[in-house]
Amino acid sequence: MTEKIAVLGAGSWGSVLAKVLVENGHEVALWSNSQAQVDELNQQHTNAKYLPDLIYPEALKATTDLKAAVKDAGTVLFVVPTKVIRLVAQQLIEVLEELGTKPLIVHASKGLELGSHKRISEVIAEEIPTKYRSGMVVLSGPSHAEEVARQDITLITAASEDLANAKKVQALFMNDYLRIYTNSDVVGVETGAAFKNVIAIGAGALHGLGYGDDAKAALMTRGLAEISRLGVSFGADPLTFIGLSGVGDLIVTCTSVHSRNWRAGDQLGQGKSLEDVIANMGMVIEGINTCKAAYELAQQKGIEMPITQAIYNVLYKQADIKAEIANLMQREGKTE
Template identity: 65%
Template sequence: MKQKVAVLGPGSWGTALAQVLAENGHEVRIWGNNKEQIDEINTHHTNQHYLPDLVIPESIQGKLSLEECIEEADAVLFVVPTKAIRSVAQEFTAKCKNQPLIIHASKGLEQGSHKRISEVLMEEIPTEKRRGVVVLSGPSHAEEVAVHDITTITAAGEDLAQASYVQQLFMNDYFRIYTNDDVIGVETGAALKNIIALGAGAIHGLGFGDNAKAAIMTRGLAEISRLGVAMGANPLTFIGLSGVGDLIVTCTSVHSRNWRAGNLLGKGHSLDEVLENMGMIVEGVSTTKAAYELSQQLNVEMPITEAIYKVLYEGEEVKQAAKEIMLRDGKTENEFSI
């Protein structure tokens, strides 16, 4: 059945997901606040800054007005940076005149509150203006989805019927969706893997090889699982697509902004230089701070996250941070120690 879907955020991931929806026959509108970018989408059917090689389906309509974008939408997909989620949700609430399903495909934790994105959305969007909230997350690079590379991700919602609706919206012969009812686990895995990707990139930048990469990914997954379980997640979620799957793709690919940022840090660049060089949001930087503070609050041991926090926010050298982790007291290998 053809659905009206509003996509909020014309970055690389928002654009790639809009393409999937349009190719599946849905009516798609995409909102952004950069007039030149929206004009480019409508006139040239491209988004050069984010996906330079993609020709966007002509049926996708770019909108500068949020009210026009969400008008009579069956579903609204939030794909804006974590720091903008609350303000965009507030604007959505002020202008929404119906009750669409809310979907989000952003990955992070809110600064200060340490809240997951679905928590922020439910705080800001009253029940009369949303049918529910579903998380769309998993191992996916926008650059690969845009060229129809085979991709599998997860739609997570407390109401599995709503997750199944999202599954049907997006699924096709190159983009496969699995459903899950563990919203906490899916969101936690999505957010925290960016921290480990920074570390994996830094390890590469220092010149270490596959042994070190395997170590940081495996023990990083243990950290993600520990914090997620402390927050109420199902531990099995972390051996699925939004856990180990997302961790693999983010820690091993040059498409990953977080890996690239970590790589530059490992090569000796300052954080300011790295962020200026990237030209896009590196969610792992802010997520590191939120996760570190949350781990202190919940008394969860996260030495890799703590080491990356020291590099980003206390000016410690990457090589020294890696050395400190290696020289920690010996531990027993299980999901609750590192």
């Protein structure tokens, strides 16, 4: 069944998900706050800043007019950086109140709100009351925009407390190369998506320092243990972390040059300053803020997260990476 879908955010992931939806036969309005980007998408059908080699379908329409994007849309998909989720939600509620519509809200962003440490669905729910949305779904999992753009095989998760809504999103996105699984553990899917970015910075740092596969495997395995401990403390199902949005997302983010978090860690491992890494990336490195949130949450809850603490020390206390690795290796021996 064809419907109109509004995609909010025209970065790499947002624009590629919009492309998927258009190619699946849906009418898509892609919203951006940049007129230059909108003009480029509509006229050249490119998005050079994010995916310079990709040509988008001519049927994909971009706009800076949020009301026009959302009008008649049965589904609204958030794909904006975590730091602006609340702002965009506040803008959206004004439009929904004016239109009197009640779309399904979906988000495909990964992170926690800085300061409050709230999950993205919690932030959206605070700003958009239930009377203005038919449900909430999280779309997450091991996926790089670059690979979905070229139709590589990709499997991700649609999570919602209402499985009927998750199944609707599953139907919207599924095709020959993109397969969606449903899940009811919203907490687990969101925490897995957020915290794996922290471990990915560590994986990149190991690469930048010249360490091999053994070190990478150790970091990912013990990092997943930390993610699971913290997620379960919020009520997540531990089994979620051995699924697509847990170990799957961790693998893809910790092993690929497509990952901004991995690339950031790689540059830190090579000796570059954090300020230079951020300045040169050109896109948001979600793991930096998420690391601070994870560290503070672990402190509040009394949860042992030594890898996260080591990465926090490097990012926020200018600690030496090699010294932090030595400290981790010299910890008292324990059972797994």
